[in-house]
Amino acid sequence: xxxxxxxxxxxxxxxxxxxxxxxxxxxxxxxxxxxxxxxxxxxxxxxxxxxxxxxxxxxxxxxxxxxxxxxxxxxxxxxxxxxxxxxxxxxxxxxxxxxxxxxxxxxxxxxxxxxxxxxxxxxxxxxxxxxxxxxxxxxxxxxxxxxxxxxxxxxxxxxxxxxxxxxxxxxxxxxxxxxxxxxxxxxxxxxxxxxxxxxxxxxxxxxxxxxxxxxxxxxxxxxxxxxxxxxxxxxxxxxxxxxxxxxxxxxxxxxxxxxxxxxxxxxxxxxxxxxxxxxxxxxxxxxxxxxxxxxxxxxxxxxxxxxxxxxx
Amino acid sequence: xxxxxxxxxxxxxxxxxxxxxxxxxxxxxxxxxxxxxxxxxxxxxxxxxxxxxxxxxxxxxxxxxxxxxxxxxxxxxxxxxxxxxxxxxxxxxxxxxxxxxxxxxxxxxxxxxxxxxxxxxxxxxxxxxxxxxxxxxxxxxxxxxxxxxxxxxxxxxxxxxxxxxxxxxxxxxxxxxxxxxxxxxxxxxxxxxxxxxxxxxxxxxxxxxxxxxxxxxxxxxxxxxxxxxxxxxxxxxxxxxxxxxxxxxxxxxxxxxxxxxxxxxxxxxxxxxxxxxxxxxxxxxxxxxxxxxxxxxxxxxxxxxxxxxxxxxxxxxxxxxxxxxxxxxxxxxxxxxxxxxxxxxxxxxxxxxxxxxxxxxxxxxxxxxxxxxxxxxxxxxxxxxxxxxxxxxxxxxxxxx
Numbered sequence: 001x002x003x004x005x006x007x008x009x010x011x012x013x014x015x016x017x018x019x020x021x022x023x024x025x026x027x028x029x030x031x032x033x034x035x036x037x038x039x040x041x042x043x044x045x046x047x048x049x050x051x052x053x054x055x056x057x058x059x060x061x062x063x064x065x066x067x068x069x070x071x072x073x074x075x076x077x078x079x080x081x082x083x084x085x086x087x088x089x090x091x092x093x094x095x096x097x098x099x100x101x102x103x104x105x106x107x108x109x110x111x112x113x114x115x116x117x118x119x120x121x122x123x124x125x126x127x128x129x130x131x132x133x134x135x136x137x138x139x140x141x142x143x144x145x146x147x148x149x150x151x152x153x154x155x156x157x158x159x160x161x162x163x164x165x166x167x168x169x170x171x172x173x174x175x176x177x178x179x180x181x182x183x184x185x186x187x188x189x190x191x192x193x194x195x196x197x198x199x200x201x202x203x204x205x206x207x208x209x210x211x212x213x214x215x216x217x218x219x220x221x222x223x224x225x226x227x228x229x230x231x232x233x234x235x236x237x238x239x240x241x242x243x244x245x246x247x248x249x250x251x252x253x254x255x256x257x258x259x260x261x262x263x264x265x266x267x268x269x270x271x272x273x274x275x276x277x278x279x280x281x282x283x284x285x286x287x288x289x290x291x292x293x294x295x296x297x298x299x300x301x302x303x304x305x306x307x308x309x310x311x312x
Numbered sequence: 313x314x315x316x317x318x319x320x321x322x323x324x325x326x327x328x329x330x331x332x333x334x335x336x337x338x339x340x341x342x343x344x345x346x347x348x349x350x351x352x353x354x355x356x357x358x359x360x361x362x363x364x365x366x367x368x369x370x371x372x373x374x375x376x377x378x379x380x381x382x383x384x385x386x387x388x389x390x391x392x393x394x395x396x397x398x399x400x401x402x403x404x405x406x407x408x409x410x411x412x413x414x415x416x417x418x419x420x421x422x423x424x425x426x427x428x429x430x431x432x433x434x435x436x437x438x439x440x441x442x443x444x445x446x447x448x449x450x451x452x453x454x455x456x457x458x459x460x461x462x463x464x465x466x467x468x469x470x471x472x473x474x475x476x477x478x479x480x481x482x483x484x485x486x487x488x489x490x491x492x493x494x495x496x497x498x499x500x501x502x503x504x505x506x507x508x509x510x511x512x513x514x515x516x517x518x519x520x521x522x523x524x525x526x527x528x529x530x531x532x533x534x535x536x537x538x539x540x541x542x543x544x545x546x547x548x549x550x551x552x553x554x555x556x557x558x559x560x561x562x563x564x565x566x567x568x569x570x571x572x573x574x575x576x577x578x579x580x581x582x583x584x585x586x587x588x589x590x591x592x593x594x595x596x597x598x599x600x601x602x603x604x605x606x607x608x609x610x611x612x613x614x615x616x617x618x619x620x621x622x623x624x625x626x627x628x629x630x631x632x633x634x635x636x637x638x639x640x641x642x643x644x645x646x647x648x649x650x651x652x653x654x655x656x657x658x659x660x661x662x663x664x665x666x667x668x669x670x671x672x673x674x675x676x677x678x679x680x681x682x683x684x685x686x687x688x689x690x691x692x693x694x695x696x697x698x699x700x701x702x703x704x705x706x707x708x709x710x711x712x713x
Contacts, residue, residue, distance in 0.1 A: 091377025119572020234474025
């Protein structure tokens with residue numbers, strides 16, 4: 001007779017592995033709990049107006065701090081980043097799966113991984129010292145000729161460096177590898193039979209992609225974009241280098257201005273106690289948003305037809 | 313096609329530079345690209361029909377996507393190298409910033425304190441992360457607990473944790489409450505930085521290791537269990553050795569990620585101008601912090617120092633990345649590479665079936681190749697009486713003789 005009785009080693013093994021699994025759960029919960037605890041001062045002081053106030057002023061009595069201006073900047077920068085990265089990332093994913101041949105394919109796959117490995121600090125440095133001077137004339141041109149489009153409006157005589165557009169462009173480079181790798185993974189799982197059927201019916205390569213590959217990978221594209229959005233929302237160093245970090249609610253993405261939660265926190269590291277508790281509160285808001293975005297992304301990817309086995 | 317490109321350039325010059333007075337070559341390129349796409353589409357549509365035109369235009373656009381991946385990387389690397397190499401000299405690796413004025417020449421002082429700090433912090437991070445990540449990955453992949461689902465969701469969620477929040481968390485837990493009490497270990501120091509980095513690195517390494525473990529053929533596990541080894545034994549002697557290369561790759565990639573993290577260090581290591589070799593006491597510098605502060609400085613020499621630091625950091629990251637690719641490279645040939653990017657587990661010394669590269673490895677009940685470390689006996693010619701029924705219900709059972 002065979003008994004499935006765990007030995008002592010097995011029990012220890014079970015406890016250790018389950019314990020480390022549990023640790024992740026506990027850690028993430030603790031993050032929320034501690035941020036909430038430490039931000040009590042700020043919430044006591046401002047109450048609900050913390051969520052509705054744009055300014056962040058600690059030099060007046062009583063201090064007026066609010067997260068709305070930061071939040072608006074965060075969302076605008078992240079949206080610009082995703083709006084730029086999604087078409088490019090999808091194109092890159094398509095190129096890798098459906099256009100490139102063997103050697104190029106593995107090279108580009110490695111390249112995507114490499115792009116993801118480059119520290120965001122270096123992207124920020126490059127954007128700050130080199131790219132922003134190249135984009136500023138383009139922004140100026142857009143502002144001059146496209147001012148009928150509200151986001152392109154700019155005030156006379158304002159500087160065009162340090163704008164949310166530039167920050168969004170740099171962040172989009174950091175989001176690009178995530179989107180490219182998710183879409184590549186999804187596209188590569190398209191059933192070959194359906195693709196061949198489309199080609200056999202006489203469609204062009206674009207026709208095949210439009211009728212077969214893109215519909216099949218739609219869930220993956222959406223999920224990958226959400227994942228990229230989550231990453232863009234939390235991007236810190238590059239944005240803190242690029243933006244002046246002045247909280248405001250504005251739609252003028254071309255001119256100098258704007259702030260994001262993460263960049264603002266990074267800039268104010270080592271402030272006095274009350275400011276720190278305000279930063280904790282802002283961090284809590286950021287934590288909540290990114291968590292929700294990422295959860296939604298994984299749900300979308302795993303529910304879609306193509307994304308069942310996809311590793312993010 | 314060439315004609316289209318030329319006319320696009322001419323048109324852009326006319327419209328962008330002349331009529332609307334744009335300037336800057338970046339904007340010129342962007343506008344020229346779109347007008348090229350438009351002209352190319354129109355010309356092809358006129359000569360070959362709209363169907364072909366759409367196909368061609370999309371081909372161009374998709375190829376652009378790939379080019380856009382390549383361009384910034386080359387540009388960035390080139391820029392950092394050109395700017396950083398000017399102030400690079402052996403002294404950078406031997407001196408700290410002690411006694412160096414902000415306006416002193418960029419070749420004075422060095423980044424030794426930053427490099428030492430980075431290495432110590434990353435080493436501490438590794439010591440904490442690797443066992444935890446491997447244990448969690450084993451938990452997710454090798455046990456049958458009902459608890460796996462929530463843990464997997466949380467690992468996924470944690471990998472999206474903004475790095476600044478991780479730093480803020482460590483600051484809130486360990487540093488802020490003890491700020492006035494002057495306890496060495498609970499103040500800004502390298503160990504705190506390592507804790508914050510662990511928060512960043514743990515989920516990414518866990519997920520990569522889990523993917524690697526999933527690629528270990530189920531037959532190996534079943535064979536080990538059928539031979540009567542315990543669950544822990546089969547993980548330790550069969551699964552982990554088989555996945556060794558993959559796990560190493562995951563860890564090295566995790567190091568590359570951790571070395572460049574800046575945001576969590578702002579609240580934990582805090583940065584310091586002098587060499588501090590003790591990661592458990594007082595503030596410590598690290599390479600990313602060094603770059604971050606210097607690059608924002610107003611003085612030109614400080615910026616040059618920052619660029620040199622950035623060059624060292626970039627070299628470090630690229631080397632680590634190259635090492636990871638080298639370790640994880642596919643030894644089973646090109647055919648397998650096309651199917652999966654991750655390294656296939658090596659089949660051991662025992663005679664393996666000739667076609668492991670054709671069928672997906674996890675469903676290969678015939679691949680009973682036990683590595684030399686595990687107990688070897690006549691595996692496979694006897695039906696295991698009871699052990700196989702206790703095996704993971706999700707994995708397929710070996711067919712009878």
